Amino acid sequence: MTVLNEPSSCSRREARKRDRQEMILEVAQRYFLDHGYAGTTMSGIAAALGGSKGTLWSHFPSKDALFAAVLDRVARAYRARLSQILDPDAGLEEVLLGACISLVGKVTSPEAIALQRLVISEGGRFPELSRIFFELAPRNTRALLAEFLEGAMRRGALRAADPLEAARALTALCMAGLHHQLLMGQISHVEPENIERDAAFAVDLFLRGYAPAPGSSM
Template sequence: MGKKWTWTLRIGVKDLAAMELEEHLDESSAAALPRRESLRLQRRQAIITVATRSFLDHGYAATSMSSIAAAVGGSKGTLWSHFSSKDDLFSAVLEDRTEAFRRNLSAPLDPDNNLHDAIRSFCCQFIAKLISPEAIALHRLVISECARFPQTGTIFYERAQLKTLRLMASFLTLHMEKGGIRQCDAMMAARTLMSLCSGGSQQEILRGASYAVERIETDADFIADVFMRAFTP
């Protein structure tokens, strides 16, 4: 808490220029296609890395496509060929930052796992993510900007929160079919669980209080027990 989340990227104009030149070389070998695609993906990731730092350091309003192009190096055309707007780029940043997290959440949500253990494991991982410096910074960014730029709140919900909600709802639906969870609105049940996770951890940090990581397992135990009592037959 108190540390600013930063990223370091060292990529020069010559590096990107070389990438652009290599991409447009007339190579007859079919083996060159995977390399060109690899360079394209590297360039796209470089843009996302710079954009992430810019959004978190300067906010959504103060971040411009021109400033990102200048920070990355290369032409504005290269940036626009990957992202058609600042909203599109903001969406990509959120997708990039949450994709690995959702992959990690998929492991405990194996339908063959013990239901209580799976819920508890999900809570542990979800709380740990919620209190990470990056997640707090992104949350504060959206809160500070969504009044002037409502699309930031929409993008954040669709790219981050909604996808995690659907992941948990799918898991709960499978257990409803097995009889482990009582029949109810799976999305509402998933939202209830996630709200329990964020209410005592992320919300404390957002209002300036501290949250010790040692509390994660204790809180996860309590939340899993409450959820099971509320939603199991």
């Protein structure tokens, strides 16, 4: 009987551990955004959690590791949504428009703007901060887009080119409007129709730049 109960007991322990980590990440995310990277300490987060610093360290060995986990949690959830949008069997323009609406909506959210401002303001003093952010957010998003674009290039729906460079161009177009205005404090919020406008503009320019050559097989 003891042997039969071990898997269930282990599963419960793992579930409690995951729940605890999720709670830590939620509190840590708010703490980083409220206090900045330099102003955040493991002791401060432990106090906000109402637990001991030792308990926090048992889950995350350093502030860098905790910040990376916070970013990975946010980025992983977004990549899951984007993966569902990037359907290779659907129409190219329709998929790109959906992906760009999703991307513009994500990068213009209050949470994303606050996080990017944190990285920009403190990245010079903490190079590791910028490295963690780039590897877990922009780089992974571009890689996901590049994989989809490479498939479209193979099918002849887009001209042959470096898919990573194409993904970089598409994301840059998405971030050139509302995102920059928000980041610089020129506007304080965005409306859904403006997100759709920015996305449509980005897709239109992208497809003009990567259209197949006349007479190429589709």
